[in-house]
Structures are given as structure tokens and as C-alpha cells.
Amino acid sequence: LTWWLDEASAAGRVNWWAHSLVILTFLAVIPSSKHFHLVLSPFTVMLKSLELGTVPNLDFEKEEVGLETVKDLGRKIVLDALTCVECGRCQVNCPAWGAGKALNPKAVVLQTQEALLAGQKDRKLAEIYSEEVLWQCTTCGACEQQCPVGIEHLPLIIGSRRGLVSNGEAPGYLAATYNNLERRANIWGLPSDQRQKFITSAGLETFDPQKHDVLVWLGCAGGYEADFQRSLRSLFDVLRLKQVRFGVLAKERCTGDPAKRTGNEYLYQELATANVEQLKAVAPRTILTSCPHCLKTLGSDYRLVGYQTEVVHSSVFVEKLTRDTVARERPGETVTYHDPCYLGRYAGRVDEPRALLERLGATVREPARTRDNPYCCGAGGGLFFADKEEEHGARISDIRLKQLRETGSGTIVTACPFCSIMLKGAQASALAGSESAGAGDVQIVDLMTFVGGRLAKT
Ligand code: SF4
Ligand code: SF4
Numbered sequence: 001l002t003w004w005l006d007e008a009s010a011a012g013r014v015n016w017w018a019h020s021l022v023i024l025t026f027l028a029v030i031p032s033s034k035h036f037h038l039v040l041s042p043f044t045v046m047l048k049s050l051e052l053g054t055v056p057n058l059d060f061e062k063e064e065v066g067l068e069t070v071k072d073l074g075r076k077i078v079l080d081a082l083t084c085v086e087c088g089r090c091q092v093n094c095p096a097w098g099a100g101k102a103l104n105p106k107a108v109v110l111q112t113q114e115a116l117l118a119g120q121k122d123r124k125l126a127e128i129y130s131e132e133v134l135w136q137c138t139t140c141g142a143c144e145q146q147c148p149v150g151i152e153h154l155p156l157i158i159g160s161r162r163g164l165v166s167n168g169e170a171p172g173y174l175a176a177t178y179n180n181l182e183r184r185a186n187i188w189g190l191p192s193d194q195r196q197k198f199i200t201s202a203g204l205e206t207f208d209p210q211k212h213d214v215l216v217w218l219g220c221a222g223g224y225e226a227d228f229q230r231s232l233r234s235l236f237d238v239l240r241l242k243q244v245r246f247g248v249l250a251k252e253r254c255t256g257d258p259a260k261r262t263g264n265e266y267l268y269q270e271l272a273t274a275n276v277e278q279l280k281a282v283a284p285r286t287i288l289t290s291c292p293h294c295l296k297t298l299g300s301d302y303r304l305v306g307y308q309t310e311v312v313h314s315s316v317f318v319e320k321l322t323r324d325t326v327a328r329e330r331p332g333e334t335v336t337y338h339d340p341c342y343l344g345r346y347a348g349r350v351d352e353p354r355a356l357l358e359r360l361g362a363t364v365r366e367p368a369r370t371r372d373n374p375y376c377c378g379a380g381g382g383l384f385f386a387d388k389e390e391e392h393g394a395r396i397s398d399i400r401l402k403q404l405r406e407t408g409s410g411t412i413v414t415a416c417p418f419c420s421i422m423l424k425g426a427q428a429s430a431l432a433g434s435e436s437a438g439a440g441d442v443q444i445v446d447l448m449t450f451v452g453g454r455l456a457k458t
Pocket of ligand 1: 104140142144153
């Protein structure tokens with residue numbers, strides 16, 4: 001009809017004014033309506049960090065302590081809060097929300113928006129969201145990854161945790177972890193001679209850049225946890241078989257991942273700086289780790305403290321090493337692979353673990369929530385240390401184990417020491433509780449243990 005109207009006619013002029021009025025009214029309403037995201041979202045997407053879960057370091061010289069009140073929120077967080085289109089994708093993908101917890105990342109963003117629009121500059125963030133909510137985040141990154149308009153939830157959540165930690169308001173279960181990290185530089189609080197015993201019994205050499213191509217980072221799990229040490233022994237066997245020259249650091253501190261994700265920035269920077277000093281002294285070209293949390297911290301977070309080298313997860317390294325390997329016998333074993341959040345979602349390494357499993361004769365089944373959008377095991381963000389306090393059956397790990405068991409495989413393989421511990425914990429609870437039927441028929445195995453066992457047979 002518009003095309004047929006003569007612009008000079010009365011009907012044409014009415015039509016022109018009607019359209020102009022609608023457009024002008026819409027433009028006037030936009031800033032105070034939820035359609036404001038139409039204007040803001042291109043900027044939010046453009047300003048989104050290049051890497052998932054980027055939380056800038058605090059600058060202690062500027063006396064930064066984290067986020068305590070609304071007026072502490074940085075420009076990007078404010079922009080994020082005003083951009084939310086309320087689609088709910090962060091909410092439905094959040095494992096904490098999925099497990100019936102109080103944390104809802106969409107609500108966190110909208111509550112921030114509400115406080116900003118109400119001008120509540122001095123309102124405490126922990127009061128707005130509640131402390132309970134802030135400590136339920138596993139830092140799995142699903143919310144940020146799924147948000148269509150580039151909103152980053154973790155700088156807000158971890159920033160608020162930093163504010164609490166700086167006021168001595170971290171939850172009780174973290175006190176022991178911080179104490180362990182401060183005294184012994186590992187999460188378990190064990191003396192370093194235990195790590196040394198493992199190094200001696202596994203026949204490991206101290207890394208020497210003239211002699212070795214690869215530095216294997218043991219991490220807190222590799223240095224002290226018996227089950228994961230079995231997996232590392234398999235990795236060492238593969239490396240020796242393929243004549244990779246490798247060594248380990250004589251002394252290693254925790255990378256600081258648990259301190260970083262729980263907002264104890266001072267402790268994180270202390271651990272990171274000491275590790276970086278040691279790494280710079282031996283200058284490895286490649287660091288190999290079997291822990292996805294160490295992968296993220298060494299490979300990505302340490303760049304912000306001035307250290308950069310190639311950091312590779314064992315699944316990626318061994319997949320490349322064994323490309324000429326063909327399983328002689330294909331046992332027809334069916335396995336379900338659980339992607340660790342820090343490997344699948346953060347690092348995007350989803351093909352290599354599967355390629356390895358298939359190369360060694362396994363048929364891989366996929367659970368609900370898989371590849372680069374896995375359902376978390378519940379360990380990240382310091383929740384590993386809170387696990388004992390949670391009600392069994394309703395934990396994130398219980399839900400994940402159920403999803404994995406629903407595939408019907410006899411073996412669940414994962415590639416993170418903390419996923420293994422969480423899933424085994426959930427299995428033990430299932431065996432002790434009402435879900436015991438069939439729970440014991442599934443074995444939970446780390447990828448390198450699986451590879452080591454099968455490679456020996458090829
Ligand atoms: S990082 Fe994971 S657990 Fe935390 S709010 Fe986002 S989706 Fe939920
Ligand atoms: S996914 Fe992003 S836009 Fe959608 S509700 Fe969550 S924060 Fe808002």
C-alpha cells in the first residue's frame with residue numbers, strides 16, 4: 001500500500017507521519033526498555049574477552065581488593081548488566097541451577113541491572129546476590145559461553161568473591177585449603193617429600209633444558225594423589241615408548257588455580273610469581289600437563305603475570321604421538337567420555353581424547369551435554385573442597401554421573417584428576433544410597449590410564 005500512495009496526497013502524508021512517529025517513539029523508549037540491548041549488544045560482543053573466563057589480575061599497588069559494592073563495578077560489567085536480553089540460556093546451562101541450587105547466572109545479571117538503575121551505588125554485592133549464591137559457582141564457563149550477547153559472568157562472580165575474601169569472609173571450608181597452600185604450596189597440605197617419593201619411584205629426571213624437550217607439570221594431583229599418579233605413570237610409559245625426552249621440576253607449587261577462582265588473588269599471585277620465576281630459570285619450550293586446570297592457569301592466566309610458553313594437555317600431546325598406532329585387536333569396548341570443562345569448554349579440546357579412545361579400539365558414546373558444552377562435575381571454583389558438606393544425591397557430581405550412566409557404557413573415561421575424584425565420589429554415594437542398582441558396574445578411568453593399558457596391547 002505504501003508504494004502505491006502518492007507522497008503529496010493527504011493519505012501519503014498521514015502514512016509518512018505515522019511511520020516517523022512510530023520510529024521516534026521506539027527510539028525514545030529504547031533506553032528505558034529491555035530493547036536497550038539492541039544498542040548495547042554490539043559493543044558488549046566487541047568488548048568481550050578473547051578467552052573464556054578471563055578475570056584480570058588485581059593490582060595491589062593500586063590497592064585493588066575486588067568488588068564490594070555497586071560502585072566498584074567496572075565499565076564492562078555495567079555494560080554487561082544493561083545488555084542482558086533475558087533469554088535464559090545462561091540459566092539453563094548452569095550446572096548449579098540444574099542441580100537445584102540458588103545460583104542463577106541470569107538472576108545475578110538482572111539483579112546487578114536493577115541495582116544500577118536504582119542508583120544503589122553503596123549497596124553491597126554480597127547482599128544483592130547473597131553469599132550462598134556467590135560460592136556456588138564452579139566457574140565452568142557455560143554461562144559466558146552460551147550468552148548470545150557477550151556477557152561475562154565470571155569477572156562479576158569472582159570479583160565479588162575477591163571482595164569477600166579481602167574482608168575475611170570466605171566460607172569455612174576454604175580456610176583449610178588456603179592454609180595448605182600457604183604452608184605447603186599444595187591443596188592437600190602434604191609435605192613435599194611425598195612428591196619426591198613419587199618422582200623417585202617413577203624414575204623421573206629433573207628437567208634440564210639441554211637434555212629434555214618437554215617439562216611435565218605434575219600439579220597437586222600428580223604430585224600427591226595415588227590414583228592420578230597411576231595415570232601419570234601410564235603417560236610416562238607412552239613418552240618413553242615414543243622416545244620423548246622429558247623431566248620434571250625438582251620443586252613445584254600449586255599453580256594457584258583454586259586461589260584464583262575462589263577470589264584469593266593475593267595467594268594466587270604469590271604462587272604464580274614463584275612458579276613463573278622457577279619456570280623462567282629453566283625456560284622449557286613445552287610444558288605438558290594432564291590437569292586441565294593447570295593447563296588453563298599455566299597457559300592462559302600466567303600470561304597476565306608475564307610468562308608465556310607452549311602448554312599442552314596430555315590428551316593432545318599423546319594423540320599426536322600415537323597417530324601411527326593402530327589397535328591390533330579391537331575389543332569392541334564401549335566407553336563414555338566426559339569432557340572436563342577446562343579442557344572441552346575452555347580449551348576446545350574435544351576431538352583428541354575421542355580420537356585416542358577410538359584409535360585404541362573403543363566405541364565412544366556421548367552423554368547429554370557433551371563436547372564443548374559439557375555438564376560440570378562440580379569440582380571447579382573451589383567447590384571441590386566443599387563437596388563433603390553437600391547433601392549426597394543432590395550434588396552437581398551426582399547429576400553428571402547419572403547422565404553418564406544413562407549412556408549404558410561399562411566405562412566412563414575422563415581427562416581431569418578432579419573430574420575423576422568427583423565422579424568416583426558420586427559413585428560411592430550412589431552405591432551407599434537408593435541409586436545403588438548398577439552403580440558399581442561402571443568403572444571410572446582417567447584417559448591416560450586407559451591409553452597406557454591399551455597401548456601395551458597394540
Ligand atoms: S560459571 Fe558455570 S556454575 Fe558459574 S554461574 Fe556460570 S554456568 Fe553457573
Ligand atoms: S545468556 Fe546472556 S542475555 Fe541471556 S539471560 Fe543470560 S546473561 Fe542475559
